[in-house]
Amino acid sequence: MGLLANGVLKADIKAAAKLMRYIEEEDTNAIDELKLLYANTGHSHVIGITGLPGSGKSTLIDVMIDYFRSSKKTVGIIAVDPSSPFTGGSFLGDRIRMQKHSFDEGVFIKSLPTKGWRGGISKVTSKMITVMDAMGKDIILVETAGVGQTEVDIKNLVHTTIVVLVGGLGDYIQIIKAGILEIADIFVINKADKNNTEDLESDLKNLFSLGTDSAKDGSENDKANAGSIKGRAGWKPSVYLTEAANNKGVDKLIEGIFAHENCLRLTGKFDGYFRSKSNSDMKEIISDYLSNLLFEKLENDSLYKKLLDDLIHNGSDPYTAAEKILSQFLNFKK
Amino acid sequence: MGLLANGVLKADIKAAAKLMRYIEEEDTNAIDELKLLYANTGHSHVIGITGLPGSGKSTLIDVMIDYFRSSKKTVGIIAVDPSSPFTGGSFLGDRIRMQKHSFDEGVFIKSLPTKGWRGGISKVTSKMITVMDAMGKDIILVETAGVGQTEVDIKNLVHTTIVVLVGGLGDYIQIIKAGILEIADIFVINKADKNNTEDLESDLKNLFSLGTDSAKDGSENDKANAGSIKGRAGWKPSVYLTEAANNKGVDKLIEGIFAHENCLRLTGKFDGYFRSKSNSDMKEIISDYLSNLLFEKLENDSLYKKLLDDLIHNGSDPYTAAEKILSQFLNFKK
Structure with missing residues (x-):
């Protein structure tokens, strides 16, 4: 016990990969190792990037990695999108292009299948972030x-949420319906050369009464954001236009990301995130433990079987049945 | 109490819509009404239809509804896809086309935003199915x-799972990664006129060692499936080629759906589904109740706060902290 954790703390890729496999397989060894890692976490800037297939999100990430690496920052990628080239999906060309990063020691890529995580993807993602x-x-x-x-599930796990959109009919409605509007810190309108971006841009601005100009003029946007950070307790979502495939606008986006990080640090929210992640980790563990303990008992319980048959x-009905089970099985200390 | 339930049992659309709103808002009134409905459920054939954006899934559903209605079957639709025209997403033309069904009393459409359901989408979907x-x-x-x-979350809530694909590079990898292969009862390769379907078809056949021929020749497929139903305890996933936009192949797909329903009824699995849904409903309720009760206690608990600060x-680490909390708060009866 602790061998893998020691490796991970030395940034050993093999140890990290093995621990991640344990986590995926819900191997109990993972818990013992994770316990030893927590004291050394809370330092990374965690960024969520989301966007529908076709938004050019992966190309954008590819270019972003180049920027982060050129300023000597190490990067970890957790891909929970089945259509992502990082997970092996999407088109062959994309996958091959992404592989250039696999020769870079400073880039660690972990793809997660989106299937079958007990209790949802957020639990396993949280552990991968810890590693x-x-x-x-x-x-x-x-x-x-x-x-x-x-x-929405993972919004408590990331500092900065970036939503990637492309111009054209339907986006507006899709982002509303997907409920990702309210969790976005930064909007990117990608493929700005290929689509009409004006409608989408003005939709976003109207929604947030954004005072900032679009990132077409980066300096103004930065100024406006700097103003809004100082002027407000919170953060006003910013909008950037990019052409990731032509490496246009991504530099301004990177500046915007760092501006958001600064805002979080200035307001104490950067560390607040670690408290909120720890809190949600603790509650998940407690909740899982409770449910497992009870379900194990119910497995062979005659009352449970009778109630299910009655149902x-x-x-x-299941509500009445659940009430009977709970009063039978539990004693909460007062 | 019970007014809404009475309305729902008489298929009153307003009562159903109101109860569904209560469910969405997690209004406690919903529970009292749902309790009264359970005894009258377990009769519908529940069909899951899934497919990536661009698979033509919504057009296919549109045509399927016509078929079901022409054989006098009433249809409920629960759309949990943000890009679905039923939820207001996708392109304007689709949405308008779908509205034709809104004048049909025998079709009831409920769209669910995919956001922010505590404990995932399956819980709220299960309740909507009950209604x-x-x-x-x-x-x-x-x-x-x-x-x-x-x-994967809702697989226990549906009798028949249909996965809609289109031919072309990448699909194969996407379905593998999405983990929806193993839950499919029926595969549809849609837009068969526009794309090369052969690779995808042979991929699917190889994966399942399907003995059946593709639905290009519907009668053979039916025969083969009938054989596989009689010959096996389980079900061998079938593959249908369709051009939903031109109403081609959907008649055979509908026959395939009924064949699957028959198979489930013959093997007792149709009713087994209701037991499994009831079981999962009961466990969800018990698990929620437990967690809520505990989290309420933790909210103002000084030990919890101290442990979080320590963390x-x-x-x-959260595991050690969780163990301390559990031993402090709980007494399970032996």
Whole structure:
């Protein structure tokens, strides 16, 4: 016990990969190792990037990694999007292009299948963040598919949420429905050369009464944001236009990300995030433990079987049945 | 209490809509009404339909509804896909086309935002199914976005899972990664006129060692499936080629759906589904109740606060903290 944790703390890639496999397989060894890592976490800047298929999100991430690396920051990527080239999805060309980063020791990529996590993707993502954080990654990028539930589930796990959109009919409605509007710190309108971006831009501005100008003029946007940071307790979502495939506008986006990080640090929210992640980790563990303990007991319990039979054959309901089970099995200390 | 439930049992649309709103808002009134509905559920054939954006899934559902209606079956639709025209997403033309069904009393459409459901989308979907089932809907279609987690979460809530794909590079990898392969009862390769379907078809066949021929020749497929139903305890996933936009192949797909329903009824699995749904409903309720009760206690608990502080400042970890909390707060009866 502790061998893997020691490796992870030295940024050893093999140890990290093995621990991540334990986590995926819900191997109990993972817990013993994770326990030893927590004291060395809370340092990474965790960034969520989300966008529907076709938004060019992966190309954008590819360019962003180049920027982070050129300023000597180490990067971890957790891809929970089945269509991402990082997870092996999407088109062959993309996958090959992404592989250039696999020769860079400063970039660690972990893809997560989106299937079958007990209790949702947020639990396993939180553990992966802990591992990459303990490895000493400066930046952790969490890529998700932009369909709503995952983004909302993991919003307490990331400092900065970036939503990538493309211009054209339908986006506006999609982002509303996906419920990712209210969790965005930064909007990117990508493929700005190929689509009409004006409608989307003005929609976003109207929604947030954004005082900032679009990132077409980066300096103004920065100024406006700097103003809004100083002037407000919170953060006013900013909008950037990019052409990731042509490496246009990404430099301004990176500046925007650091501006958001600064804002979080100035307001104490950067560390507040670690408290909130720890709190949610603790509650998840408690909740899991409780449910498992109870379900194990119910497995062979005759009352449970009788209540389930009643439900199916005698017109009972699961609420009444659950109440009976709870009063039978539990004693909470007063 | 019970007014809404009475309305729902008479298939009253206003009562159903109001109860569904209560469910969405987690209004406690919903529970009292739901309790009264359970005894009248377990009759609908619940069908999950999933597919990535661009698979033509919504057009397919549109045509399927026509078929179900022409055989006098009533239909409920629960759309949990943010890009679905049923939820207001996708392109304007689609939305307008779908509205034709809104004048049909036999079709009830409920769209669910994919955001912010405590404990995931499956819990609220299960309740919506209960309401539509109690309304007496013959068929309940649950439309999801095809990215993995939601489909796996709700697999215990549906009798028949249909995965819609289109031919072309990348699909194969996407379905593998999304983890929806193993939950599919029926595969549809849509837009068969526009894309090369052969690779995808042969991939699917190889994966399942499907003995059946593709639905290009519907009669053979039916025969083969009938054989596989009789010959096996389980079900061999079938593959159908469709051009939903031109109403081609959907008739055979509908036959395939009924064949699967028959198989489930013959093997007792149709009712087994209701037992499994009831079981999972009961466990969800028990688990929620437990967690809420405990978290309420923890809210103002000084030990919890101290442990959280230790975690953040003194290098503790959430597992050790959780263990201390559990031993402090709980007494399970032996």
